[in-house]
Amino acid sequence: MKLAMGPILYFWSRDEVFGFYRDLARLPVDIVYLGETVCSKRRTLTLADWQLLAERLANAGKEVLLSTLTLLESESELRTMRRIVNNGGFAVEANDMAAVSVAAQAGVPFVAGPHLNSYNQATLELLAELGAMRWVAPMEMSRETMVGMQERRPSGLQTELFVYGRMPLAFSARCFTARNRDLPKDECGLCCADYPEGMQLATQEGEQFLVLNGIQTQSGRICNLLREIPDLAALGVDVVRLSPRSRRMEEIVEVFHQAVTGEGVTQELYDRLVHGEREEQCNGYWFGEAGMVVRE
Amino acid sequence: MKQIELICPAGSLPALKAAVDSGADAVYMGFRDATNARNFPGLNFDADGARKGIRYAHERGVKVLLALNTFPQPGSWEHWCKAVDQAATLGFDALIMADPGLMRYAARTHPGMRLHLSVQGSATSYEAINFYREQFGIQRAVLPRVLSFAQVRHLVANTEVEIEVFGFGSLCVMVEGRCTLSSYVTGESPNTCGACSPAKAVRWEEDASGRRSRLNGVLIDSYGPGESAGYPVLCKGRFQVNGRVDYAIEEPTSLSLLDHLPELLQAGVTALKVEGRQRSPAYVRQVTRVMRQALDACLADPENYRPAGEWVAQLDRVAEGTTHTLGALDRAWQ
Structure with a gap:
């Protein structure tokens, strides 16, 4: 089983992005996804910058x-895509059918991203015929559904599952970060740069509920499927994805590396992952329940 | 002369008749299960009801579309395929679908069947819409409520697929088909279960300080004594962000394009959709009647079209939150 680092979902400075990938180059991650997937106004890195990072990471032995x-x-967004x-x-991660279409026409191998709504075998067959090398399961996929997907997936198509981080749950035309700051989206001042792990949204009772990240809404709780890694391996999941955070990434990677290469997941390893975290963890989707639920 | 079709919701046979009698060009319905995105108790049609509805509409020259717009999973795949097969025998004028695998099944098994891409298909660009055309021969696409007027115009100009937009009804703030907020809280989402913020997860609490609405235990909103309270759709609650309690995502409001019909006509939009299969026949009658009058006025003389004050008032009375917005069509909303 391989370990992947998903794209950075937040708006970090150029230096922070370069620093993040400089560190990542020497960490035991096998696959790295690069680029802006949330908002086209975040342009501190050009495509040439991303390609430079891609080459560095490829030279460090990563699949990029x-x-x-x-x-x-x-x-203009279509042109950039x-x-x-x-x-x-x-290769690319296609996060919309428009990108699947362009990749298929150009013969570029692609990973079918987590928001393409791949919920059944027929959809996987279509994507594989169009040139998909891998598919990423939707956030809300349960173990039961995954079992069915794995039983009849097209040969050669790899399976990837999001196992750690705040889950991207929704996208909108509206920027909720700018809305909170009373700024129109067209004059947002890139204020999402002030929130390196998004803007916390709590209920009126103070319960941490969601995270606003520009036009994206994320889970308030951290999806954490560390304990399921041995089961995922048994189900034939090829790749597990971690989502970038602004701190402790090295430790998080090492914990998951130990889990995917080791003999099992001990309580000690789990404690090391969640130690010092303020955010609650969740794993409900995997067990067919509400995503925010914590199943011990 | 250019035309815009009026597509109205039919959550029940009385609602279907109300829409047909009030001037709809087409109505849309769902089967009574999770194969459609309004899978609510007491709503929708079994085969016999669908047959009656289709006969009633067809006798009056009105088309009937079937929403089969949720995403089947391995355990339910056969059931969704049977729904497609059944739809083909019942004589619907088109199927409104979102799942690529199921669309492929429909296109291969029933090649004569007209397919529309559902809003749940999340196709927001001509590049995506043309992909569905090439793959499955779709004739029409319903646009997610994320594009500005300029973007809608540009999209229409770059595809031969007919374009349908939402003209009135509850406003989805997120890209349809790419929102799992509901399943995060309740376990049920539009994609998998055809439900958003399902009623069975709602709990109301009331005491001297007022009322509170909860969704699977999560506080969505609280209301002071006498303050009017709305259904707790989770993206339309009041939450705390940066120390401020507010409608952080969106307030309870409806989408209404009543004021902007000439722009839609000029953009080359083919059809205007009214949301609300979960609403009453009285709502359907009221909205269909107003939209029919407005469209007729606009089509007859687009340059001098002005919505009548009484139309606006009538729509606002039945709207969610009793106010209306243009949503993403207006850049300022974004």
């Missing part, structure tokens, strides 16, 4: 993919 924007609205798909070197 360039990810495309999830919500495509304007012609086409440039990413036709980058000439790296």
Whole structure:
């Protein structure tokens, strides 16, 4: 089983992004997804910058993919998506059917991203015929559904599951970060840069509920399927995905590395992962329950 | 002359008749299970009801569309395929679908069947819509409520697929088909169960300080004594962000394009959809009647079209939150 680092979902500075991947190059991660998947206004890195990072990480032995924007609205966003798909070197993570279409036409191998709604074998067959090398399960996929998917997935198509981080749950035309700051989206001042792990949204009772990340809404709780790693391996899941955080990433990677290469997941390992975290963890989706639920 | 079809919701046979009698060009319905995105108790049609509804509509020259727009999973795949097969024998004018695998099944098994891409298909660009056209021969796509007027115009100009937009009804704030907030809280989402913020997860509490609405235990909103309270759709509650309690995502409000019909006509939009299969026949009658009058006025003389004050008032009375917005069509909303 391989370990993947998903795309950075937050808006970090150029230095922070370069620093993050400089550290990641020497960490035991097998696959790295690069690029902006949330908001096209976040342009501190150009495609050339991402390609430079991709080359560095590839030289460090990683499988590198360039990810495309999830919500495509304007012609300029389509143009950027086409440039990413036709980058000439790296495979891509297609996060919208528009990107699947462009990749299929160009013969570029792609990973079918987590928001393409791959819920059944027929959809997997279609994606595989179009050139998908791997599919990422939707956030809400349960173990039961995954068993069915794995039983009849097309041969050669790898399976990837999101196992750690705040889950991206929704996308909108509206920017909720700018809304909170009373700024129009067109003059947002890139205020999401002030929130390296998003803006916390709590209920009126103070319960940590969701996280606002520009046009994206994330789970308030951290999806944590560390304990399920041995089961995922038994189900033939090929890749598990971690989602970038602004701190403790090295330790998180090491814990998961130990889990995917080791003999099992001990309580000690689990405690090491959650130690010092303020956020609650959750794993409900995997057990067919509400996503926010914590199943011990 | 250019036309815009009026597509109205039919959650029940009385609602279907109300829509047909009030001037709908087409109605849309779902089967009585999770194969459609309004899987609510007491709503929708079995085969016999569908047959009656189709006969009633067809006798009056009105089309009937079937929403089969949720995503089947391995355990339910056969059931969804049977729903497609059944739809083909019942004589619907088109199927509204979202799942790529199921669309492929429908296109291969029933090649004569007209397919529409559901809003749940999340196709927000001509590139995505043209993909569904090439793969499954879709004739029409319903746009997610995320594009501005300029973006809708540009999209229409770059596809031969007919474009349908939402004209009135509850406003989905997120890209349809890409929102799992509901299942995060309740275990049921539009994609998998055809439900958002399902009624069975709702709990109301009332005491001297007022009322509180909860969804699977999570506090969605609280209301002071006498304050009017709405259904706890989870993205339309009041939450704390940065020390401020507010409608952080969206307030209870409806989408209404009544004021902007000439722009839609000019953009080349083919059809205007009214949301609300979960609403009463009286709602369907009221909204259909107003939208029919408005469309007729607009089609007759688009340059001088002005919505009548009474239309706006009538729609606002039945709207969620009793106010209306253009949603993402207006950049300022975004």
